[in-house]
Amino acid sequence: xxxxxxxxxxxxxxxxxxxxxxxxxxxxxxxxxxxxxxxxxxxxxxxxxxxxxxxxxxxxxxxxxxxxxxxxxxxxxxxxxxxxxxxxxxxxxxxxxxxxxxxxxxxxxxxxxxxxxxxxxxxxxxxxxxxxxxxxxxxxxxxxxxxxxxxxxxxxxxxxxxxxxxxxxxxxxxxxxxxxxxxxxxxxxxxxxxxxxxxxxxxxxxxxxxxxxxxxxxxxxxxxxxxxxxxxxxxxxxxxxxxxxxxxxxxxxxxxxxxxxxxxxxxxxxxxxxxxxxxxxxxxxxxxxxxxxxxxxxx
Numbered sequence: 001x002x003x004x005x006x007x008x009x010x011x012x013x014x015x016x017x018x019x020x021x022x023x024x025x026x027x028x029x030x031x032x033x034x035x036x037x038x039x040x041x042x043x044x045x046x047x048x049x050x051x052x053x054x055x056x057x058x059x060x061x062x063x064x065x066x067x068x069x070x071x072x073x074x075x076x077x078x079x080x081x082x083x084x085x086x087x088x089x090x091x092x093x094x095x096x097x098x099x100x101x102x103x104x105x106x107x108x109x110x111x112x113x114x115x116x117x118x119x120x121x122x123x124x125x126x127x128x129x130x131x132x133x134x135x136x137x138x139x140x141x142x143x144x145x146x147x148x149x150x151x152x153x154x155x156x157x158x159x160x161x162x163x164x165x166x167x168x169x170x171x172x173x174x175x176x177x178x179x180x181x182x183x184x185x186x187x188x189x190x191x192x193x194x195x196x197x198x199x200x201x202x203x204x205x206x207x208x209x210x211x212x213x214x215x216x217x218x219x220x221x222x223x224x225x226x227x228x229x230x231x232x233x234x235x236x237x238x239x240x241x242x243x244x245x246x247x248x249x250x251x252x253x254x255x256x257x258x259x260x261x262x263x264x265x266x267x268x269x270x271x272x273x274x275x276x277x278x279x280x281x282x283x284x285x286x287x288x289x290x291x292x293x294x295x296x297x298x299x
Contacts, residue, residue: 002068004158004189005031005054010063012049023049024061025213033157036180036190038204040197046213047193051162054191055083067158079107082156086163088147092136096122096146099135100153107154121149124179126172140167148176152183159183161192177203232258234266238275242266253278 012024024046031037041047052058053065056073065072068080090099100118104111111117122128125145130138135146144167151159159180165173180190180203194200200207209216235255241248243266246256258266263280270277 002033003030003066004033004035004068005191006064006066007050008064010053010061010065012053012058012061022213024053027063027215029208029215029218031189031191033189034184034187035206036184036192036204038200038207039191039193039210040200040207041210045210047210048162050210051083051160051193054081054160080157081160082151082154082158083160084147084151084162084164086166088143090135090143090147090150092134094135095132096127096135096149097131099146099150103150103153109154118153121153122146124152125149126175141169141172144168145172152179157188159188159190159192161190163194164192165194232260232263233281234258234263235278236270236275237278238270238273242269242273242275
């Protein structure tokens with residue numbers, strides 16, 4: 001598979017109140033077709049700066065950036081790319097249908113079924129019922145859905161998303177995750193940032209951890225699992241939780257985290273209590289690994 005996005009030794013410095021600030025420091029990573037890359041870091045870590053470099057909003061950097069082999073400083077590099085910011089600034093006087101039609105026009109896409117094609121994407125994101133209402137009349141969540149539909153309507157090869165699930169309710173989050181998963185399965189590449197680590201964990205194939213402009217590590221879910229291979233997540237049925245710290249999922253169903261050494265004793269206790277073991281799997285938390293990496297970086 002070819003590389004959708006490549007960063008090679010990218011550094012960027014800017015001046016703030018007379019002081020030089022290192023926003024990015026020797027950043028290198030790649031994103032291939034059919035892959036989802038989650039970019040994680042605290043506020044001010046360099047996530048937005050990295051996106052601005054891709055979009056050529058920032059071009060006075062050192063190093064090389066390419067999109068499908070084309071230098072990111074060239075306008076044609078962004079032809080296969082669609083971007084959705086954290087807070088989409090859509091024209092408030094237009095309707096969602098007009099916004100999507102505008103997107104097709106901006107990308108030079110001519111379709112005889114343009115309205116039907118746009119409506120199809122508004123339906124996919126559950127905002128078709130608002131197709132002819134003004135953007136100013138829509139909720140934040142619906143504006144986010146329109147912005148995502150606007151990105152997908154041009155059939156991009158690379159999606160760049162800054163907090164794509166921001167402002168969405170649980171149903172909306174599930175719908176968007178399903179659409180992004182389908183896009184990936186069809187060969188699309190996704191680069192996205194999120195403060196909700198659970199969302200990153202659900203859909204990303206690899207995770208990049210950035211802090212103070214430095215890319216601390218890039219890992220896959222398998223590599224994350226190795227971080228806490230001794231800890232197991234146990235789900236079981238019982239009349240009571242049995243152990244302190246167990247989380248109740250539903251009536252008579254619980255979940256707790258145990259070390260492998262403690263498993264035999266717990267299973268014996270569960271059998272004696274007349275309970276039933278449901279699942280045992282490695283306990284992996286992206287959030288735990290994230291804070292561990294930040295702690296290591298601080299030292």
